[in-house]
Amino acid sequence: MAKLVLAGKANCPYYAKAELLADYLQANLPHFRVHKITQHPDKWEQWLRNICETNGWKHSRSPIIWRELLDRGGKGLLLGGVNDFLEYAQHYYGVTLMTLSDEMLAIAEENLQAHIEIEKEEEEIKSLIKPLQIWITSASVPICYQLIPLLANGEVFGMTTEISIHLLDTDQFKEVLCGIVMEAEDMAFPLLRSISEHTEIDKAFIQADVVIVLDDVLLNCEVQPLEYYVREVSEICQVYAHLIEKNAKSEVRVISSGKTFVNLKAMMMMTYGPSIKPENVIAVATSLESAAKATLARKLNMNAAGVKDVIVWGMLHAHAVATVLRYWYHGSPPGEIVSVGVLTAGQFCVPEGIVFSMPARFQNGNWEVMTELEINEMTQEVLDRLAHDLIQEKLVALKEIREMLPYGADKITSKEYLQQGICCEQCSFKSRTFRTVS
Template identity: 65%
Template sequence: MLSEEMSDIAEENLQAHLEIVQEDEEIKSLIKPLHIWITSASAPICYHLIPLLANGEVFGITTEISIHLLDTDQFKQILRGIVMEAEDMAFPLLRSISEHTEIDQAFIEADIIIVLDDVLLNLEVQPLENYIREVNEICQVYAPLIEKNAKSDVKVITSGKTFANLKAIMIRTYGPSIRPENIIAIATSWESTAKAMLARKLNENIADVIVWGNITGSNYIDLSHAKLYGYDCAIWGPPTYPRSLLNMIHDSEWIHSEILSAQSTLSSQVSHCAGMLPAHAVATVLQYWYHDSPSDEIISVGILSEGQFCIPEEIIFSMPVRFLNGNWEVITELEINETTQKVLERLSHELVQVRISCVSCVPILPPMDLFSTLFSLSLPSISFQYFYISPFCTMSCFSPLRAG
């Protein structure tokens, strides 16, 4: 074959290859990825969360995602390291991952926003009101940007180690156009920790443990609806046959001494975790949100109350829900005993007082001051001292303000 003829064939092959590449790019451009924004992305939870979001189990094996990591400029090198490592893992469904430090460009085209911001909580240094003010100022920055830049049906999830409920209600307060049903706080870490403690006692998996109230503050772990399956006892049933947890634990003293009074222990475990537990909690809730939760399973989520279970309206309160068809619904058919109802009243009062204090003590900042305020805050705080009072101690110990 003559060299000239070979050149013509090579040119033709190159042109055919370019046309195929262009066609593939056009097809790829028609597939719109989910845009996921993560705030305070230098926190350890983000490091564990990215593989869970990108492996296809959360959103499905056909859904591509783009992850946007947001943090202040001082954590830029950490964000770059996370981006490089995620790119090297070559997740097929991860369309792109990028770092962002320009706050005015935050949440552009966001489908999902995961708010991880924590504050350094040390009540020996300054009063709780100061920390509440700091959280409020952060939310004053985020909420208008979410309204301006994110998609109209954006889902906002608040997590982290401090003020999960408060962050959710403040974003709702300062972002009134954000759909209230799309703002939730994650309580699944508490569920998992409580279930693990019970499983170690019974050597069986536990279901339907409910977390009521203030997720990262005073809450109530309700075992009255908890179930276990396949328990080795006198009466057996099929694998789907549930047994009441409280009926299977005959040592009632253990229940009260080890579980109900172990709230502070659980709090310490959740607040000092390295990031795997809350990352798994966020991924699990997102998976249920997009693909439904098991029909017989109860999930605890902090949501905007509409008066269910006599809980006051317009506060974020953790309560039992199920996810179905891309939405959630409160499981209002659950029977609540008198003891639980009294505890819910106490927890509701506390959250109402925190919200009133938060709104009344912090002035609304002008737009230009909002951006400068955010960068003056130490947003991602990894370690802190956590002060917790169990709802099972004397009721007079409840103060009007406590970590949200």
Template identity: 55%
Template sequence: MAKFVLAGRADCPYYAKAELLADCLQKNLPDFQIHKITQHPDNWEKWLQEICEKNGWKHKRSPIIWRELLDRGGKGLLLGGFNDFLEHAQHYYNVTSDMMTAEMRQIAVENLQTHIDVEQEEEELKSLIDPLHIWINRAAGHICYHLIPLLANGEIFGMETEVSLHLLDRSDYKEVLRGVVMEAEDLAFPLLRSVSLHTELDGAFLQADVIILLDDILQETIPTLEDCIQQVMAQCKVYGPLIDKNARSNVKIVVMGKTFSNLKTLMLMMNAPSINPQNIVTLALLECEAKAMLARKLNMHSAGIKNLIVWGNVSGSSFVDLSKTELYRYDSAIWGPPSFFRPLLDVLFDREWMRSEFLASLGSLSCWGLHCLGMAPAHVIATVLRYWYQDSPPEEIVSVGVISKGQFRLPEEIVFFMPVRFQNGSWEVLTELEISEKNQEYLQILACDLIREKQVALGEIDELYPRRKAPFLTMEEEEEVVESTSKVEINITSSGQVHFEETRAEEAEGLPDDLTELKSPEEENVEEPADVTEVSSYHEVSLSNLE
């Protein structure tokens, strides 16, 4: 019996013709057996080269056919390409094919779609056998403790997807990790396949489907913001190649923290070049904090506040956009069905409160490491992951730090918080949203922070805030921006705690009228376990659309 192997691109018309001819021979000849191999067009050349090198064959064009001779111990004998196979079939079996080109192409299209469908089915079946591997760094912290039940209860990835959790932290916290692992196992979640602890970086992020990177820039004394940026850069130079090497190609990465999170996300993209930048995002608490404050002011549930937008750099300068914010189930004289909403700015008339108390409270809350025990950040991470895997609710806007591709006329290749919507396992920036010229101007000013952070990280400049330049404005406008922005100095106390001091010039006329600036808290004492202090960059919050 002769066994033939037919291999080709799934979309190749010649493969379609050879395939049908081989089917005819196998059906009518008892000693003829055919085995088919199709490859996606994107993978064909690489696969073909590997096969030819392995068997010592000359590289052939698509498709190829080889004959496996049983009397030679199964060694392959290459017959060649499509024409060689036609000649072989006609010479030995007196069989020819008169298929027309149009029919060949039509069958090739059907073959490609079938190949894609089969691959998707195999991935789904594999997911039922192989659990989703989730890696969390700084896993001994409070956030991870609250995050584990949310990841394992089935609400994020689906009730049929098992998960394996990999907890990564420094060796100093090994005993803490052991306790977390034991407690997670005690939960006995049906979908939690395994929980493991890791303190070595060599095998970090192996086979990772999801990576959650929490703040772990820890040092007893950090004299300047520039030094902190260099530590972020050094960390990304370690994590990036590990992710590139060990994680799966479609891994989803979430960065959460208060220490240059936008910059950290960008540096990870640069140091893990094989990972799609669309799969790396950064998150912040500012949106949830703002909703909670508005809910308390309006005496309503914060879940009824939708489409509040955060723009900019959540570790530096950002502003809260209330122009699209909607209120659902608001207790007032006007009632409607669940889909009925009222614009926030039509209900909340206390603009003075918004310009003063609202902004001041957001500024103090933005240093969430001072008071946060991890419940709120864990909820934010879980919510965004659920949207990523199961789509965000229709018409709902989510603020996420993503790579800029020039949306809203922003500079490219920076990570900027923008409004997005999750759909079909991906996200898209809502570029159809209209923003005023004043806000557009302010977006570009906010981008200057991120540009300077990137320049410091790459060694292009030495100081982060000697003066802020706005490369998108005229020289006169630049001077106004420089006068209106803050200069930050950082001092380290004898106990190793960080003290921030900020001075501000009077507002320049070049800034938008409807934007109210807020200074950072004058002092931030950051408490960390094991007498370690974590530094966060200064935070500035602004408010837009109060006209």
């Protein structure tokens, strides 16, 4: 079977002539098929350059015609322009097309008007479909570049859900953001409605459905104490939380990720944004979880894909968010444990009111801490230490204390946490399910 691809400018008379010949051949030859690609005149030059670069062709005018090698695979075989197509039809099929110039021009005009109408209809259809608005902060970091294809390929939000991605960073990274936008546009993901860069903080998070916080601080405790960086993170989150409350949708979901203070960022978002639903803010531990699975797989001499139900407790340094987002929207696999940082409610004897990584499951847009798991005394001791550190971070961030105290220090730092106790010997908490709107 012969299959030809015919592409050209909508208002090109030579494209119109080639189209007439292709239609005639397809109507009269049982094994001849043609696929047409009509481009708006304003988009033609760029489209032609892209298709030629992809296939290693040299062609400079409308139309361009190639044969797809259905029986052999690989890239198509370039025929050339309209004259090459006429010779091809004459040589292989004995068909000659005689068309007057006026008729070609009339057909070209009809093609252009039809193409404009089709584009208009497509735009009207798109206007009825509201894409998910995804905002990513500190978007110049490498993780953002890696994250965009995962969000745009349909695996996270579904193969029928379009998304718009907004990249937010400071003005000094504007050039980097523009580069990321250009590369994402070149990938031409069908579900990526738009991608844009933003450097004006006051306009951040407009109509956001999902906010991914990737901000990190460069720790150098030889120059500044750890408390300095905790307060710096707190100030950033205070700005973000206010803008999310002001500009984002009421059911916005916020994911804290990055390399530093992941739990603290989630905690401060809830603290400074009281209208942001606590159940809609989580911190992600998937990168540590993956590293742990890989280590166990090497020890057990097996594939990492076969290692399940690894739990990351306490503090996180997360990189990937796509998996957790997919589970949040579509549910986690039955029986699989996922480690996420959530607002504590006393589970596992961890004090209430901090963001702490715990085992959870996702179902129907909700997450649920798996409190039925049993832990031993050694694990409980580790949880106590982690909880202490996170409480200290929170108190410093809220300026209740100036310096973080080591675990076991006698000095009282907060009546609230003293009354709650870092650990209770006998505790039995029912699992708590938070419901969110999908």
